[in-house]
Amino acid sequence: xxxxxxxxxxxxxxxxxxxxxxxxxxxxxxxxxxxxxxxxxxxxxxxxxxxxxxxxxxxxx
Numbered sequence: 001x002x003x004x005x006x007x008x009x010x011x012x013x014x015x016x017x018x019x020x021x022x023x024x025x026x027x028x029x030x031x032x033x034x035x036x037x038x039x040x041x042x043x044x045x046x047x048x049x050x051x052x053x054x055x056x057x058x059x060x061x
Contacts (some may be wrong), residue, residue: 003045004033 007013008029017025036045 004029007032007036012046 008017008025013028013032020028027053033038036047039045
């Protein structure tokens with residue numbers, strides 16, 4: 001429940017759903033819950049992910 005709530009309140013999905021009617025938000029919540037059901041962790045939802053960490057330095061400074 002906490003993972004579904006966080007997914008709907010934080011990040012890109014929250015912005016997409018912000019102006020949507022309740023029925024669409026409910027359908028999205030059910031879809032997220034179903035997707036997370038197959039990814040249980042001990043106390044969390046374990047999903048695959050990746051991140052790029054990019055650093056730059058200005059040699060002139």
